[in-house]
Amino acid sequence: MFRSPNVYEEYLNVLYNYLRPGATGALKGNIEKIISVLEDLRGYKFNISPWKFYYDLFMSDDPELESFKTELIKEYQKRTGKAIPASKLTLAREIWKMIVAEELTNKEFFLYSPTDDPIPDETDECRYRE
Numbered sequence: 001m002f003r004s005p006n007v008y009e010e011y012l013n014v015l016y017n018y019l020r021p022g023a024t025g026a027l028k029g030n031i032e033k034i035i036s037v038l039e040d041l042r043g044y045k046f047n048i049s050p051w052k053f054y055y056d057l058f059m060s061d062d063p064e065l066e067s068f069k070t071e072l073i074k075e076y077q078k079r080t081g082k083a084i085p086a087s088k089l090t091l092a093r094e095i096w097k098m099i100v101a102e103e104l105t106n107k108e109f110f111l112y113s114p115t116d117d118p119i120p121d122e123t124d125e126c127r128y129r130e
Helices: 007-018 028-042 051-059 063-080 088-106
Strands: none
Touching: 007 028, 028 088, 051 063, 051 088, 063 088
8 A cells, every 4th residue: 555665654645635625535434543543653642623523513403503613614615615515424524624634734744734735636745744
């Protein structure tokens, strides 16, 4: 699967591509597994936002949460230019990916956020800081 002797860089590139909006294979479990492997390779926790928070948020019909959800959805649309996913589960996952991408970009794992990546296809080109 990996061509490089630096497995950490290869996994980081896979994570970058998974965090892109609408990326194929970017299931919650796949993302969490890649993050877990990277944490093991790096030797410390990345401390990212928990999936369950965003899942519970978007599955909830609580009117008090609507403004927060609307704010997140507007940010997602503004940054990705994509339509809102029809499924609440997909929407929750895309928002969670956007948040995780921002957190890891702010920690300088990536040069720029996978959410804002202007290149439309997934490539093997690495776009991270190391």
